[in-house]
Structures are given as structure tokens and as C-alpha cells.
Amino acid sequence: MGELTHFNKSGRANMVEVGHKLNTQREAVTFASITMKPETLRRIVDQEIKKGDVLAVAQVAGIMAAKKTSDLIPMCHNIFLTGADVEFQVDEENNRIDMMATVKTTGKTGVEMEALTAVSVAALTIYDMCKAIDREMEISDIKLLKKTGGKSGDYVRSGYESLLEE
Numbered sequence: 001m002g003e004l005t006h007f008n009k010s011g012r013a014n015m016v017e018v019g020h021k022l023n024t025q026r027e028a029v030t031f032a033s034i035t036m037k038p039e040t041l042r043r044i045v046d047q048e049i050k051k052g053d054v055l056a057v058a059q060v061a062g063i064m065a066a067k068k069t070s071d072l073i074p075m076c077h078n079i080f081l082t083g084a085d086v087e088f089q090v091d092e093e094n095n096r097i098d099m100m101a102t103v104k105t106t107g108k109t110g111v112e113m114e115a116l117t118a119v120s121v122a123a124l125t126i127y128d129m130c131k132a133i134d135r136e137m138e139i140s141d142i143k144l145l146k147k148t149g150g151k152s153g154d155y156v157r158s159g160y161e162s163l164l165e166e
Helices: 038-045 054-067 112-130 161-165
Strands: 024-035 083-091 096-107 138-148
Touching (some): 038 083, 038 112, 054 083, 054 096, 138 161
Antiparallel strands (some): 024 138
16 A cells, blocks of 8 residues: 655655656546435426526536645645546436546646545535535545556556446
8 A cells, every 4th residue: 555645754744746756647537426306306407406507517616626626625736637527427216416527637646636526516516506405415425436647557446447438
């Protein structure tokens, strides 16, 4: 297992120095889910939420969040993103919306935190836009599915390969 790198010699938090690293193409794909009442899901799909098109707003919120990650997570580097997107899959059988964020850069450090922030804020945006009709919504399963690039190499979460092929 890797070493914790966000601590200095005195045991205090620090931002890791990455200036010596090579620029490589990097990508991270993350996942989150939000479960809700069947009526809430129907209203989202039919665009009957008074605040607007929930999934369009959540997509923009997720992309904006990826761009602002270093403002939210203290030890994250300010990264120039070359791409960011959030996609949604409506699961009517389980009354939930699954979402995946894909974030890319060419740089010295990875974009896992940016992708995790993107799906988290997208899910929170869905909650915010629908909370007046369903306060029992539940956000879950926030996780890294894949990362590529960098010295530590590629990672794909076991059991999610088929989801990443779509």
C-alpha cells in the first residue's frame, strides 16, 4: 500500500511538491448514486421539477465543482483540466439515478479528487432541486472507478469493467 504523502517532517499537513514529476495524460472516472421515491424520479424524468431541468443543472454543477476542487479540498493542487463531464443513468426499477464523472488533464498530478467532487456535487444538486418533494433521498456509492496516468499507473475497480466500457 502507498505512503501517506500529505504530511511534512513535523507531522503537519502540507501540499505535496509535484514540480519534479513529468506531465502525463491523466483521467479519472467516478461514480455516485442517489435513490429517491418513485414519484420524485418520475418528475425528474418528465422535467416537472419547478426549479428546472434537474439533470442539466446537476451536470453543469458537477463540471463546475471539478474546476473548483482545489478551493474546497485544502491539499489539492489547482489543476488545469482538459475535460470534464457528468453522465446520468436513470434506473427506474430501483428508483435511483446513477452518475459517472470523467475528468481529464495533462499534468503532474491526477484528477481523482476532481472527479469525486464532480459526482458528489452533481448528486447534491439533485438533492437540492428535489428536496421540497422528497427529503428522504439518499446519496451513496461515491467511489473511484478508474484512473490512468502517472507514476502509480492505471487502476480499474474490480467488478465495474462493464460499466466503464459503455
